[in-house]
Amino acid sequence: MDAIFSHRSIRVYREQPIESEKMSRMLEAATRASTTGNMQLYSIVVTTSPDLKKALAPAHFNQSMVTGAPAVVTFCADINRFSKWCRLRDAEPRYDNFAWFVNSAIDTLLAAQNFCLQAETEGLGICYLGTTTYNAQEIAAVLNLPKGVIPITTVTVGYPAQNPPLTDRLPIEAVVHYDTYKDYSEADINRLWKEKESLEFTKQLLKENNLDNLAKIFTQNRYKAEDNLFFSKKYFDALVEQGFFNQ
């Protein structure tokens, strides 16, 4: 499938808006994904208002895609809608707990990926924003998310104004195990990372960051212990606050 193999994250967009028929097909594509018990435990918030994109931007650390893309699409786990329906039918829902956070997050992400692949099939470009889980409560406030709804990921989408190369990946054998998981030896790790570590791109990164290996770019610069622990607690608190941890 072309869209899968030619995917690259697009971070710069043309000003051209997205045709509403295309957006409709993308949204319909999202709803065709598998969902837990056909409960569709997600909501998709499509934000195109310049003011609201500006309001979302700080939560995404002001990455330029947020105000630069014609649409910012926030994919949320949602037990609110289903639970409301149950209550109106005199059925008592108990989906306000961790298992259903996971179930609804699964539903949400399968829908998000369908949306993205359909967008790419339509000639659009997308970028996933990992910042969504860093600042979920701030995003919830801007988007008026009620209890029972929590942002899982955000996708910026629009016509590409750049054409970056395919991103490198580890060899397939690095991530695939046959029958059971075979843990990695030191020799395995060295072999599997060899190509990535010797890329020109990696050498450039090391020079720019003044570090002696790629792993340290992750642990010392990009995703540091103190930040990880801070955002970990923050997202877990958001989860509790949004009503997904009534164990």
Next chain:
Amino acid sequence: MDAIFSHRSIRVYREQPIESEKMSRMLEAATRASTTGNMQLYSIVVTTSPDLKKALAPAHFNQSMVTGAPAVVTFCADINRFSKWCRLRDAEPRYDNFAWFVNSAIDTLLAAQNFCLQAETEGLGICYLGTTTYNAQEIAAVLNLPKGVIPITTVTVGYPAQNPPLTDRLPIEAVVHYDTYKDYSEADINRLWKEKESLEFTKQLLKENNLDNLAKIFTQNRYKAEDNLFFSKKYFDALVEQGFFNQ
């Protein structure tokens, strides 16, 4: 994109095995999905051994797809491989916490959906098994998953021996919000569920279950409060046990 719009879950498979070139393309498709910081925080365990499928079956409540499919593919969040690489490079990883459970689960599910859509493009059928999060520790034991690895979802895959109709969905407007979230009124809920509640299929279900509305089938039969709370605690314990909650 055809595969997206023609998806139905396939639960009965022909005996024909999956050609290895097809499986390779499906696995490669998985690795082309977006991933947090290009860290590829997942592992894909492809189980084809009849004995191992039999060992996995009870964890999936002996659903017939598990032994009936030529391949059972368990998609796992994996911080083990990346952390091992860091340690071998004298970099201290701290990805053993909740934020990175969520990041790695996101990576895992985008990869899973790419795998499934490529499988369907190749003429195969798939079914997601929600039972994976019910019995994650039992699955981890069968698949030898070390600390830092936890199952998120499972897909059974093979050539279809059935051709079920498309599953009904709520109207698109039920799951989409423009600019910000608009919470649902009683009238909204009634309107959005109207079609689903009046399906012949729904009426049949009510008769079989001797219940007076569809919501009660969910709360009283399929996903009951006591089960939800039990499996919620169980999966959270698994998460802690597998090393994803060192806050």
